[in-house]
Every structure is written in structure tokens, then in C-alpha cells.
Amino acid sequence: MAFDEMSGDGGGVRESYRGLARWLADAPEGLLQARSRQAELFFRRMGITFAVYGDAESSERLIPFDVVPRIIGAAEWAGLEAGLVQRVRAINLFLADVYGAQECLKAGIVPAELILTNPHYVPEMQGRRPPRGVWVHIAGVDLVRTGEDGFYVLEDNCRTPSGVSYMLENREMMMRLFPDLFADYPVRPVETYADMLLSSLRASAPEAAGADPTIVVLTPGPFNSAYYEHSFLADKLGVDLVEGRDLFVDDGKVFMRTTQGRQQVDVVYRRIDDDFLDPLTFRPYSTLGVPGLMTAYQAGTVTLANAVGTGVADDKAVYTYMPEIIRFFTGEEPILKNVPTxxxxxxxxxxxxxxxxxxxxxxxxxxxxxxxxxxxxxxxxxxxxxxxxxxxxxxxxxxxxxTLDLSTAPTLDKGELHGRHVDLRPFVLSDPNGVRVAPGGLTRVALKPGSLVVNSSQGGGTKDTWVLDV
Missing domain, CATH: 3.30.1490.270 (Dna Ligase; domain 1)
Known part of the structure; x- marks a missing residue:
């Protein structure tokens, strides 16, 4: 039987869930169903959708939202946070080494052929250092729990991790629907994520950019599955959302076309994969990127977040070596364990x-x-x-x-609460000043009874994730 986030191994309600259990016991019949319908209506009106490629019925759909939150206690979160900071710090050191001295390959920590023949290894970055030395500015680390003894890392997402907009929208929705429940719970805010991200991107700008760098979010366009998130984040950050055709390179610098003329761009938060970034360097037929972007990047006049070539670190074969990578680069034992692989x-x-x-x-x-x-x-x-x-x-x-018996969390299904399997994707930000973790993350839930597949593209839903202050 799977470990349950609310009741543990069946010995009673876990401490972090006791307030919620009391609230649920006192809630009028039908309240959760009514609030669930309200949430769906709100999300539909706001256009919060996710495109599903190859779906014969619809090109876009709502991601189902469950109104029962997933709750993590303060002490438990402190351990998770320490493990995430350690892991992402090691990933940044690993990437700097892979594209630098390659000491970890020489020492046999990771097989050289696994890196050098990896489809995500970018030879153009060999010997290069991104502005300010940060490789993974935004990481999404997928975690699963199988018991009281803690969480395991299922995979690392170091290229263009998605889902943070749903984390933020889920919190806004819960505060709108259940203000009385928030009044009784010391929940740490996630609304500060946009400020955290903006601060990290500014700190990662080339030194020549000064104190007020120009930042843009680069999207493939409205037909991309995560376009809603791209536009959402640009709005939250207060920066321009651009496509490749809105940018151009001149004299080794990146510029944006505006109604007032051209404006130099210092930081590109890119949501386009490496292969499509620059048709002069990668795929020549790509119309999504910016011709000459890699020339400017290699000259150090623009920061790309995340850096080009970071896909090496989220390759699932490289994942199996992460414990050794952490030991090699930090001299510490991994705080978070890998799933046996x-x-x-x-x-x-x-x-x-x-x-x-x-x-x-x-x-x-x-x-x-x-x-x-x-x-x-x-x-x-x-x-x-x-x-x-x-x-x-x-x-x-x-x-x-x-086949892990992922933990379950109480989830509303046809008016009743049932345990459904969940995972967790916290978002970790890196800049020259250090590594920080947003308090919470995106909890994904497998809505089908018994299913272990939580991905939105496979019919999964999401929950708000509460990290308690005490």
C-alpha cells in the first residue's frame, strides 16, 4: 500500500495535515465540488491551457486542478531545500567542467563517451564560459516519495523546465476559493517567485549591461504547448515577450525591434531548445531562433538562460551518475537520493x-x-x-x-476524496550570488485510479503545494 501524504502509513493524520483534516470534517457537503467547478470556470476564462500534440480531439485543454492542497511541513522542507541547493550547485559545477577542463571525465566519474557523444552535448560551447559563469539559471527537479523516510530525485530538468506558471496560478486560485483555510495555516508565499527570478536574471546579465539590464522572454510562438506560460512569465516579470523575428544581431550584440527603434538586449530567458536557437550554428531551416545569436553569446554580450548545452545534465543516463558527480564536485554525500536505476x-x-x-x-x-x-x-x-x-x-x-509505489494525496473525484499518486517539481534558481529554491513547487497528480503517470501531457492534473512556516 502506498504511503499517503495525509495519513502516512495509516497510523492517523500527519501533523502537517491536521488543520486541513479538521477543516474538511467541518466543510458543508458539496463545498469542494462547488469550488472545483468555480476553479475550472476561472481557469477557462483566463485561458490557462496546455497544448497536447497529436491529440485528435483538441489542440488545447485545461490542466485539471484539484482543490485539495498538498502540504509539506517546515522541517521536512528544510531537508528538501538543502538537498536541492546541493544538487543544482553540483550540476552547475559539472557543466562548467564538462565544457572546460573535463576533470570529471579524466577521473572516470562519468564515462567520456556518454558526454562527448550525447545528443545534448554542444561542441560550440567547449572552452566557453557563459556570462557570470552560471549554466543552469532555472532548474526543475522532479521528486517522488515512497515512504516516511523522504524523497527521491526522479529526474533533473536543466534545459527549459516548465510548469512554474501553474504553481503560481494554483496558489492564486486557492487563495481566492479558500481564504478561511489560509487564515488558519502559516503557508509560505510562492508569489515572490517572479521577483526571485527577475533578481537572478538581472544578476546574471553581462557586466557591461549595468544595473538595469534589458531582459526578454524568447518563445517559439503561440503554437508551442507552453505558450501560455511564456506570456504569463513575461507579464509577471514586466519584460517583453519576443519571438525570434523580433530580435536581430549586429556587431556581435543582440537587439530588439521596438516602435522607438532598436534596443540592445542583455538577457534572453529562452524557452526554445538549443537546436532552434540560431540557424547559422544549429539547424539551418529553423525559423524560431535568431541568426547570429551564438556569435553574440560566445562574445559574452548577452546571457542566455539557461545556457546552451545544459541538456547534458538532464540526460537520464547522466542522471545515474549524479551521486558520484555530487561527491566529486562538492566533497559531500548527496542529501537527496536517486531512484535505483x-x-x-x-x-x-x-x-x-x-x-x-x-x-x-x-x-x-x-x-x-x-x-x-x-x-x-x-x-x-x-x-x-x-x-x-x-x-x-x-x-x-x-x-x-x-516501479515505485509513489505516495498518494487526497484528491477530489466525483465528490469524494480518494488517494491519487503524486510527484513534486520544485523550481531552483541560480545566479552569481548563489542558489535559491521557491518554497513549494508544482505537485502533479495522476487522476486515474491506480495510474502512476502524472504528466499533464498524459492526462495528469495539478495541486497547490503548501510549505508551512512552522
Whole structure:
């Protein structure tokens, strides 16, 4: 039986949830359903949508929102925060080394071929240092809990992590729907995230930019699945939302076209993958990026957040070496544990994985969003055999993990509360002044009974995440 966030292992309500339990006991019948309908109406009116590629029914849909919050106590959060800061600090040091002296490769901490042949390794960044030396300005670290003993890191998102807009909108919605509940709970605010992010981006600007750098959010455009988030963040930050055609490079600097003429841009918070950033350096047919952007970036006249080449750090095969990476670069034991993982590129590991495919979760090392994976216990015999062939033909492209019994949290379903599996994506910001974690994160919930897939693209929903002050 899965660990429950509210009742633990069944021995009673956990301390952080006691206030909520009392409130739920006193709530009038039908209140949660009524508030849930209100939330859906509000979200629909505000246009908070998520595009699902390949969906025959609709190109965009609402992400289901559950009105019962997920609550994390102050002491528990302190341990999580320390582990997240340690991990992201190590990731930044690792990337600086991979594109620098490569001491970790020489020492055998990570196999050199795993990095140098990685599709996310960018040779153009070798020997380069991003402005102010920060590689991962914004990280989303996916965490899961399997019991009272704490959280495990499921994966690191170091390229263009998404979901923070839903974290912020969920909090605003809960404060609107349940002001009385907030009055009884010392919940740490997440509304400060935009100020935290703006401060980090300003601190990461090239030194020549001065005290008031010009910052933009670069989006692929309205057809991107996360376009709502791009426009939301630009609005919250008070900066311009731009597409590639709005920018140009002249004399090694990036400029934005405005009605008052051109304006130099110092920081680009980019939501475009590396391959599409600059058609002169990467994919020549890309119309999403800015010709010459890499020339300006390599000259140090503009900061890209996140830096080019950070995808090496969120590759799922590299993930398996994160404990060793943390030890090597910090001299510390990892505070947060990895999920036990088989590297299918290793013959003995592959043999073991093939012998129990029906028990494991198998993932593509470069996959994301819940695509390209096998959940053995929920798969058909045909699906398992098809994956077996993939593994045999290309084992380097896969890792495997045990099917974790993810913790559950009380979730509203047809007017009743039921335990549904959840994960957590906290957002971690880095700049030259250090590493900070927004208090909370995005809790994703698998809405189907028994399902372990929480991804929004696979039908999952979200919850507000409360971190308590005491």
C-alpha cells in the first residue's frame, strides 16, 4: 500500500495535515465540488491551457486542478531545500567542467563517451564560459516519495523546465476559493517567485549591461504547448515577450525591434531548445531562433538562460551518475537520493532488465513528458515485447527503474476524496550570488485510479503545494 501524504502509513493524520483534516470534517457537503467547478470556470476564462500534440480531439485543454492542497511541513522542507541547493550547485559545477577542463571525465566519474557523444552535448560551447559563469539559471527537479523516510530525485530538468506558471496560478486560485483555510495555516508565499527570478536574471546579465539590464522572454510562438506560460512569465516579470523575428544581431550584440527603434538586449530567458536557437550554428531551416545569436553569446554580450548545452545534465543516463558527480564536485554525500536505476548500456544491467520487463519502468534517456516509456506492470504483452526489441537493438538509449509505489494525496473525484499518486517539481534558481529554491513547487497528480503517470501531457492534473512556516 502506498504511503499517503495525509495519513502516512495509516497510523492517523500527519501533523502537517491536521488543520486541513479538521477543516474538511467541518466543510458543508458539496463545498469542494462547488469550488472545483468555480476553479475550472476561472481557469477557462483566463485561458490557462496546455497544448497536447497529436491529440485528435483538441489542440488545447485545461490542466485539471484539484482543490485539495498538498502540504509539506517546515522541517521536512528544510531537508528538501538543502538537498536541492546541493544538487543544482553540483550540476552547475559539472557543466562548467564538462565544457572546460573535463576533470570529471579524466577521473572516470562519468564515462567520456556518454558526454562527448550525447545528443545534448554542444561542441560550440567547449572552452566557453557563459556570462557570470552560471549554466543552469532555472532548474526543475522532479521528486517522488515512497515512504516516511523522504524523497527521491526522479529526474533533473536543466534545459527549459516548465510548469512554474501553474504553481503560481494554483496558489492564486486557492487563495481566492479558500481564504478561511489560509487564515488558519502559516503557508509560505510562492508569489515572490517572479521577483526571485527577475533578481537572478538581472544578476546574471553581462557586466557591461549595468544595473538595469534589458531582459526578454524568447518563445517559439503561440503554437508551442507552453505558450501560455511564456506570456504569463513575461507579464509577471514586466519584460517583453519576443519571438525570434523580433530580435536581430549586429556587431556581435543582440537587439530588439521596438516602435522607438532598436534596443540592445542583455538577457534572453529562452524557452526554445538549443537546436532552434540560431540557424547559422544549429539547424539551418529553423525559423524560431535568431541568426547570429551564438556569435553574440560566445562574445559574452548577452546571457542566455539557461545556457546552451545544459541538456547534458538532464540526460537520464547522466542522471545515474549524479551521486558520484555530487561527491566529486562538492566533497559531500548527496542529501537527496536517486531512484535505483539500471543503465541498459551495461550488458549485465541489460540482461537483468530484459528478465523482468513486466516489473520495471523503462525510459528513453532523452525522453520527456511521459512519452517513450514503458510501465511494465500496466503494459500489455505486445507492448512489453515491442520494448524488448527496442532494448536489444539500442540499449544505450534506455534506463530502467523499479516501479515505485509513489505516495498518494487526497484528491477530489466525483465528490469524494480518494488517494491519487503524486510527484513534486520544485523550481531552483541560480545566479552569481548563489542558489535559491521557491518554497513549494508544482505537485502533479495522476487522476486515474491506480495510474502512476502524472504528466499533464498524459492526462495528469495539478495541486497547490503548501510549505508551512512552522
Amino acid at each position: 539500471w543503465r541498459c548500456r551495461e550488458p549485465e544491467a541489460l540482461k537483468e532488465v530484459l528478465s523482468k520487463l513486466d516489473q520495471l519502468v523503462v525510459k528513453e534517456v532523452g525522453g520527456s513528458g511521459g512519452y517513450g516509456m514503458l510501465v511494465g506492470p500496466a503494459a500489455t504483452r505486445a507492448e512489453i515485447e515491442a520494448f524488448r526489441k527496442k532494448l536489444i537493438n539500442d540499449p544505450d538509449d534506455f534506463i530502467a527503474q523499479p
